[in-house]
Amino acid sequence: MIEVAVTGAGGHMGREVIEAATDREGMAVVLAVNRTSVGAVAGHEVEDEAELPRLLDDRDPDVLVDFTLPDPSTRYVEACAEAGVAAVVGTTGFPESQLEVLADAAESVPVLRASNFARGVMALRRAIREAVGALPDYDAELTETHHNRKRDAPSGTALSILEDVDEIREEQRSSGSRTESDGSERVHGREGEQPREEGEVGVHARRAGDVTGEHELLLAGNHEVLTLTHRAESRGVFAAGALDAADWLVGRPAGEYDFEDTI
Known part of the structure; x- marks a missing residue:
């Protein structure tokens, strides 16, 4: 069973990822966070993203899936590096300085970043x-x-x-x-x-x-x-691809990966 953490749980893609992971055999959502208060998504409680570092330590997921914005995404990947959690990143629009932060994180954990998961x-x-x-x-x-x-x-x-x-x-x-x-x-x-x-x-x-x-x-x-x-035709194609990437990434050595590596 692959245990997944999802950021941006209140957004369109976060919800798609949670719903897809909930329905996928061999995968379970053990942690969902959002920057603002939202209700449960697909039966999963959504917690405060400020608590993510502690929650990663407590829940110990195998991989985190992120579709948010560059600033929070950078913080989330840094938290993954500290907690030893693999990260799949579908966020786009990173400036060069933040890409360097992601590269630094990839020295500790596997980080797969892609502009599109279709x-x-x-x-x-x-x-x-x-x-x-x-x-x-x-x-x-x-x-x-x-x-x-x-x-x-x-x-x-x-x-x-x-x-x-x-x-x-x-x-x-x-x-x-x-x-x-x-x-x-x-x-x-x-x-x-x-x-x-x-x-x-x-x-x-x-x-x-x-x-x-x-x-x-x-x-x-x-x-x-x-x-x-x-x-x-649907955001579901991106969620499915991100979860395919998460499945593939778990257990890989630290480093930077791309979605094309999985195909």
Whole structure:
């Protein structure tokens, strides 16, 4: 039985994780915390997040799953490092200074951090790397859409896709298969007179309604257009993926891991 702690239990993703873990065979929620007072979630009492260090020592979970915000998430992972608890982190938008804190924690416990826990997104990223590699001089435009309460833009998943594009294009420049000599430039939206410059990658973030998440990379050139798209229909897909990651992470040596490592 894998015993799980969940932070941000009052949020949309925290609730999804608790409900999914409660229904999953071989897994049990032994601890749930939130920054504000909320009622029970899926029959589990939600406690004050300020008590997390003590609760980790008392309940001794195998792994903590976190979908919150960068500041509290950093504190939670530090508490995991102190308590010897593995951590799965789905929070995005960390500045570099906080990523360094997470890296320090990973010297003591296994920490798996991912911008997206949908297996389809992992397949999308692999397909994007292959497509960008096969179409070296095609224009690239990335569009992502999320619900109107999402704070960070572009999304963490969009940034991961952009890193994939940059990595492949850098390899192409090094090998001489790409004609541009300079690096890719990200252009966030366009307004006024904005002719497309060679080498730029357009980035467009949309926030509307209750859209769970959609990412599309468009590649255009040679009188043809290729689009690669992933659409999440429910937050449950992210909760399931995070719990898959938690199951995989328990018992691993200390270090930094990514969701793609589990696939």
